[in-house]
Amino acid sequence: MGHYDGRAQVVGGGTDLLLEIQQGRHPVVEAMVDTSRIKGLDLITNDNDHIVIGCAVTHTQIVNAEPIIRHGTCLVESCGVIGGPQVRNVATLAGNVAHALPAGDGTIGLLALDGEVEVTDANECRWIPMREVFLGPGKSSIDHHRSILTRLRFKPTETRAGSAFARVMRPQGVALPIISMAARLQLGDDNTIISARISLGPAGPVPYLAETAMAVLANGSANAGQFEKAAQAVLSAVQLRTSKHRASQEYRAEMITTHLPLILERAAERACNGDAVPVGVGQ
Numbered sequence: 544m545g546h547y548d549g550r551a552q553v554v555g556g557g558t559d560l561l562l563e564i565q566q567g568r569h570p571v572v573e574a575m576v577d578t579s580r581i582k583g584l585d586l587i588t589n590d591n592d593h594i595v596i597g598c599a600v601t602h603t604q605i606v607n608a609e610p611i612i613r614h615g616t617c618l619v620e621s622c623g624v625i626g627g628p629q630v631r632n633v634a635t636l637a638g639n640v641a642h643a644l645p646a647g648d649g650t651i652g653l654l655a656l657d658g659e660v661e662v663t664d665a666n667e668c669r670w671i672p673m674r675e676v677f678l679g680p681g682k683s684s685i686d687h688h689r690s691i692l693t694r695l696r697f698k699p700t701e702t703r704a705g706s707a708f709a710r711v712m713r714p715q716g717v718a719l720p721i722i723s724m725a726a727r728l729q730l731g732d733d734n735t736i737i738s739a740r741i742s743l744g745p746a747g748p749v750p751y752l753a754e755t756a757m758a759v760l761a762n763g764s765a766n767a768g769q770f771e772k773a774a775q776a777v778l779s780a781v782q783l784r785t786s787k788h789r790a791s792q793e794y795r796a797e798m799i800t801t802h803l804p805l806i807l808e809r810a811a812e813r814a815c816n817g818d819a820v821p822v823g824v825g826q
């Protein structure tokens with residue numbers, strides 16, 4: 544990348560980048576730096592505090608990774624609905640995050656897990672909260688001509704924690720969802736919510752962290768009434784829009800009202816039962 548001095552671009556699976564070039568939505572690049580065979584970056588590892596995902600790891604690898612199924616179920620459920628098997632076999636979570644779309648499915652899943660990303664350039668290698676990547680629709684703080692998002696990580700869920708993801712999408716397989724939502728809950732022994740994280744998109748220019756709703760849930764009971772209040776809190780704070788080919792603003796709001804309480808319920812059940820069987824993968 545140094546040699547090409549800003550004229551090379553990082554490529555993972557190429558399922559976004561190559562199509563954009565082919566369709567004339569992205570200028571042709573002089574050289575591509577392919578991450579898929581950089582030794583060690585195609586692995587999912589467990590260091591003392593985190594589950595670490597190399598940038599060459601595909602969605603298929605994530606869907607089949609036991610520690611992520613157990614400790615990051617919503618990430619498995621979100622990567623498991625991306626494209627079809629052919630796409631998931633080559634596309635990476637790193638590419639999904641680096642592309643910085645407001646509703647990349649894997650991105651929404653990882654945001655609910657409070658993910659971090661490692662950015663490496665010629666001078667340094669540093670971990671940043673993944674929210675710092677997103678500057679606007681398709682605009683990332685990672686200069687993919689000079690830097691590589693080398694790894695992603697999240698803390699494994701503790702006991703009595705669980706997460707879940709769901710997506711509402713037109714069945715014709717357009718790559719972008721009507722709305723994607725993910726949640727992680729940490730419960731106490733008496734079913735009090737110790738902490739909650741909720742992410743969704745598209746709901747503004749960047750992947751949305753529903754802080755108002757998270758505050759509504761914290762220290763309350765994990766029950767249906769609270770989950771409905773959280774969905775209302777999302778609606779009071781979020782910027783939904785009507786998009787011509789996907790859904791109206793009102794329909795998106797209705798889908799949040801309907802589905803977010805169900806996701807929270809599923810996350811709470813998983814926290815209570817210690818059960819983490821992903822649903823919807825491959826659909």
Ligand SMILES: Cc1cc2nc3c(=O)[nH]c(=O)nc-3n(C[C@H](O)[C@H](O)[C@H](O)COP(=O)(O)OP(=O)(O)OC[C@H]3O[C@@H](n4cnc5c(N)ncnc54)[C@H](O)[C@@H]3O)c2cc1C
Nearest residue numbers: 555556557558559560625626634635638639641647648692
């Ligand atoms: C048929 C089809 C269906 C799809 N369905 C979905 C869907 O349901 N949900 C969804 O979210 N997406 C979907 N996508 C989009 C795409 O598959 C995903 O976003 C995928 O995760 C992108 O990963 P990739 O490795 O292919 O990225 P690439 O195309 O390789 O790269 C995407 C962008 O990220 C940059 N980049 C890639 N890796 C790095 C890195 N390590 N460091 C820095 N920059 C990097 C590239 O320069 C480029 O700008 C679909 C695509 C297709 C073709």
